[in-house]
Amino acid sequence: MPPFGFLHMRAWASLFGQLLRSPRAVCIREVHFHSQFAEAVLTSQLKPQQEKSNFIIKTPKGTRDLSPQQMVVREKILDMVVGCFKRHGAKRLDTPAFELKEMLTEKYGEDSGLIYDLKDQGGELLSLRYDLTVPFARYLAMNKVKKMKRYHVGKVWRRESPTIVQGRYREFCQCDFDIAGQFDPMIPDAECLKIMCEILSGLQLGDFIIKVNDRRILDGMFAVCGVPESKFHAICSSIDKLDKISWKDVRHEIVAKKGLAPEVADRIGDYVQCHGGVSLIEQMFQDPRLSQNKQALDGLGDLRLLFEYLTLFGIAEKISFDLSLARGLDYYTGVIYEAVLLQTPAQAQESFNVGSVAAGGRYDKLVGMFDPKGHKVPCVGLSIGVERIFSIVEQRMKTFGQKIRTTETQVFVATPQKNFIHERLKLIAELWDAGIKAELLYKNNPKLLTQLHYCEDMGIPLVVIIGEQEMKEGIIKLRSVASREEVAIKRENLVAEIQKRLSES
């Protein structure tokens, strides 16, 4: 895989195809856009409806609008992600934006305070969904579905302190893929890791590694280190911070705040600083303390089998067994994983921090929490951190001055003639009815130069020009915006000629 840099931009250019445009053309458009219309509006209708001096127009804290430019980037990335989910046979599911409040309780551990509740306006108590996993588990239990491979693309909401530079928002998009059902061990788990590799390689975000661990190994490790069982979840949450803060700080937190004995913390420290490949699994099998713990042995056995499958999938070198990986969420029960982008020294100088871009794991007991009789449906899945990926790509396009077309218009209908709105409207309707993407200016008498500039600025490839003389002769002019070449063609051949040109380009 090539390193970050210009090579990548070329790869992206090919990915985005003809949507990419030179930065210069776009700058012209932006200026043009504002100057052309600001005047008309500023000089008309200046009667404010009421005094609103301390009225600030904004989106809620931690949220934002997504501009057409951002939407184009998003749609391209989401198409690739969803394409991968479909390649692996997943069906699409959708659930409501909010759930009954009680559905979300006891699912997220320390993060539960970040859930958005709806106001009690009479009726049920509701909360906005915090992720797509709990609604999926609720769906399975509610419909008594015992087996399903589904994907879900949707927004989730968390009342976090937004640190916008890192691409963390209170409203963000998640792309989840999950496999529910009782199957032979580690086959679906290996497929989840394969999917993460396919997506991260396909998006060409640079080199990455996927850290893997198992909740049972963590629990076993806590047990043999002397952590009381009641503190497993709390310690797990602290360990989860090891990718952001140092072991020293985590050690302080679990000793001073969570009341672990210093020697217990040190024993944990010996483990969580280990990471490696298959050989580390074998080493842990031999570990004098860990090898005495049934849970840890179960986890290690599964990881050994998982690595066997990952080798067959050709992705073992992308995976690192990492005893510090904990994952904050309460519901995981087995294998857990998290993909991180690796930064080359050149990038380390950039202020743009990346971190985790995909994560997931096995949660065999979550569906049972919704079932009145506790019937379990084992599940394993992953979530792609598309918001971070969007940020990376947007940042990169900014750095390289790359811009993209935000419309797909193929043909512009223009005229040099005054009072030709009737002819233009009749003609454009014919194009629309033939499925051709077409625009015109909403003016009765636009200047020809204004019309041609609009096409250049918007990257519209073709212009149809009609005038009185041509009308009489039964012809019409077709102009290529790039070459500025104009040809006269028979009026009745117009649609066919446009379709021919578009299919060639």
Added chain:
Amino acid sequence: MPPFGFLHMRAWASLFGQLLRSPRAVCIREVHFHSQFAEAVLTSQLKPQQEKSNFIIKTPKGTRDLSPQQMVVREKILDMVVGCFKRHGAKRLDTPAFELKEMLTEKYGEDSGLIYDLKDQGGELLSLRYDLTVPFARYLAMNKVKKMKRYHVGKVWRRESPTIVQGRYREFCQCDFDIAGQFDPMIPDAECLKIMCEILSGLQLGDFIIKVNDRRILDGMFAVCGVPESKFHAICSSIDKLDKISWKDVRHEIVAKKGLAPEVADRIGDYVQCHGGVSLIEQMFQDPRLSQNKQALDGLGDLRLLFEYLTLFGIAEKISFDLSLARGLDYYTGVIYEAVLLQTPAQAQESFNVGSVAAGGRYDKLVGMFDPKGHKVPCVGLSIGVERIFSIVEQRMKTFGQKIRTTETQVFVATPQKNFIHERLKLIAELWDAGIKAELLYKNNPKLLTQLHYCEDMGIPLVVIIGEQEMKEGIIKLRSVASREEVAIKRENLVAEIQKRLSES
């Protein structure tokens, strides 16, 4: 346009292409699906985590999950709608699910009580968006955008009493197209009506008509009938109900509840029972009372120009000038419109009621309400009632027993051999890496018949079969599920052969 019925189903069949499957095959799949896995789960892990006897698993009132079947239908319909928006040069925009509460106040008139508020958890007071129009206007004002053609597909939330048979939910999807900017009159307005016609014709929902009116004509009508100006909005809301309740009931409401004099109500009644084409516009120009009102004349003049453009677009016969059309929302200022499906007598016997499927209008003052100085940006737009369209299509598919594939899997990897999981995993990774949509069963030793049944049930067209003998000979079997024909091909040619077959089908 052909009437509702089997002809339409054939048109739909061609629209949905190879996704459509025979109803019989699906019935088999459903039975198979449940029986195969229910047993394994029911006999294992039966320990409920806690007593939850009065714990009901459900989605919030008025909301629902969307199944994979529903999602496939939705995506097809949304693709067509968005395709039309792009054909008309629109850019895509997205806004947060919630807005500052104050952004939504004074925008929706009597409907404001239906807004979902978020709980005050410290910080800003927030509400879920009620439509996509107000967030668009807020976006324009906030970013000082004076001109934009955008579309937005997203969920909105309204605390209505859900009458689910009619396809009305508290959470539903809207598809909006709007044109903002100061332009020559009626050109963007005519394009909005053209778009509605293209979408409704393209979706082949049966015959339809688009009712058109103008808020200024309504206001002028209220004025000349003697309605006090302070009651215009309230009377407008009542008139808006004329498609659901009779004039007699509306008359009662505006007299008894809203305090209009009976003779004023009767004068209104004379107008709102009129509808027709261009000739009705001319007739109203001659109306002794209405022709004395400046506002009404402005509205009638615009409608006359609008019909001129609609004739050029070839859609005038789909449009009806209807003085009873009022539209409930406060923000409209000019032309308003609403598309309704026309039911043939045969359908009238079905319990499935349809009504309005698209609507919109001009709102020239909404952006100014957000601007501290009241700067206005004239806007016109439309919203496609996709939820109702989804319901109609789902209902129709149900009636005709039509089912659709919910996955796109092209190839299944099977084996008759025991202990062949390694070979299957290696092979399927090769297919995935070649971009082929492939699945296998997550079992170490599945029966061949089970594997082949799965393909038939899921509509997967091709099966690759690997066994020990074939491995030795360097070949592999490729089976067509439909014809049950099997050919042996060289192992190294497998991917190329599959790609050839898929491109041919």
